[in-house]
Amino acid sequence: MIYFDNSATTQIYPQVLDTYLKTSQRIIGNPSSLHDLGSQAHRLLEQARKQVAELLSVDYSEIFFTSGGTEGDNWILKGTAVEKQAFGKHLIISSIEHPAVSETARQLEKLGFEVSVIPVDKCGVIQIDKLEQLIRKDTILVSIMAVNNEIGSVQPIKAVSALLEKYPTIHFHVDAVQAVGKIPTLEWLTPRVDFAVFSAHKFHGPKGVGFIYWKKGKKLAPLLTGGGQEDNQRSGTENIAGIVAASKALRLYLDKNKEGKDRVEQIRNALIDGLVMYSNVRFFTEKSSDFAPHILCFALKGIRGEVLVHALEEKQIYISTTSACSSRKKMVGSTLHAMNIPDAEATSAVRISLDESNTMAEAEQFMVIFNQLHKKFSKING
Structure with a gap:
């Protein structure tokens, strides 16, 4: 089996599973x-x-445990909206956010808030000048993911941070789910970032556990009220086994990725070098510092993404269409639409997402199978 869908979820480390089980028992x-x-x-x-x-x-007082990325994004957007609505009801998000942000923003619109959307360029990167034009006196939050989950584009968080220094009352939220361990922490957790979101199953921890970074001095409305857990901000009995396992997974993951990042990028680049030989393959990810090393998004023109996914699955190779959250809904990738990619190509898009556990031998085997499938599809399409 070749597992190339690590942005959807990762396999829990054996040591982390052992910690989870022992904590649960003891x-x-x-x-x-x-x-x-x-x-x-x-x-x-x-x-x-x-x-x-x-x-x-x-600081340890700036970490709050949650059930994962979706909860964290919901909490920060809704918590900001409730806490700061007396000062304004305007939020800004990028056009390529995860549905946990974009759908939450739409929900807030129905409650009377106004949401502006920052456009992206042809590489799926936000435009700083456009963001500055959108900021108003009643803006209360800017939300931008650090690394896009569909094509891997790295957003200019440092540049956004520099811009927002002029607007200290605006909450700055970063979805860091795809960034942690993949790009340097200082690239996305700047002193200006007020909130950041993480999900343990993206770094070999258990599913259903996550945490947020919440800068001291910033205010959010509580997510859940009741028993007063998490400093009265998220009531409910804590998932001790999951939390302990998640913290161990993060430590192991960051240690492994000190050396693993370069190897992951080499594998990604080798796949690009192999796929570029096919004239009907279009890339949405490039060999560039504008893209994280672990994600490769491309389209085989004329073949719907789910067709290629299932064809590879029959050969025990697992990839996805765009993101796991949209795959089963058969949604055209929101990121590709934001980049003005034609529907015919967007519906053909697939995503390979790598991890430090992947090998160059797996990439070579992928290319062997892809070549076989390419010949098959070429015969079918005439």
Whole structure:
């Protein structure tokens, strides 16, 4: 089996699974309970928080645990809207955001908020001058993902941060789900970033666990009210086993990717070099610093994306159409539409997403199978 769909989810590390199981078995207390079993759970919770904070070089009080990226994005957009609506009801997002942001923004529009959208260039990168033109006196939030999940375009978070220094009251939110471990942290977690979102299953942790970075001094409305957990901001008994496993996964992942990033990029580039030999392949990802090293998006013209996905699946090779969140809905990639890619090509788009566990031998085998399928499709299409 060749697994090239790591942006959708990654396989949990064996050590992380072991930690999850042992924590589940041994730590039975509720971390909010006053007895010793509760105290044990609470200590583990805070140790995990401190480890995540140290890995990101932030204060441990700035880490809040969630169920994943979608919850984090929802919380920051809706929490900002509720908390700051007295100061304004205008939000700005990019045209290539994950549905967790774009659909949340649409929901807020129905509640009376106004949302402006930053366009992108032909490489799927936002235009800073366009963002500046959209900022108003009543703007309360700017939301821009660090790395696009469909084509891998890296957004200019440093440049946005420099622009927003002039607007200190605007919340700056970064969806960092596809960025952590793939591009340097300082490229997307700048001092101007107020909130950032993470999901553990993207870095070999368990599904259903995530966290947000929440800069000290910034305010959000609570996500869930009730028991007062997570400093009264997200009530509900914490998933101790998942949180402890997630913090371990992040540590292991960042250690592995110190060397793995270059190898991942080499594999991506080798795939591009192989695919460029086919005249009917169009690339939406390039060999460039404008793109993260782990994502390759391309189209085989005349072949719908899901057809190629299933043809490769029969050969035990797993890729996706654009993002996993839109694949089953058979949606044309929002990123490609934002880039003004014609529908015929957008519906043919597929995504390969790599990880440090992938090998050059897998890339070579992929090209062998792709060549076979290309010949087959060419005969069918005449």
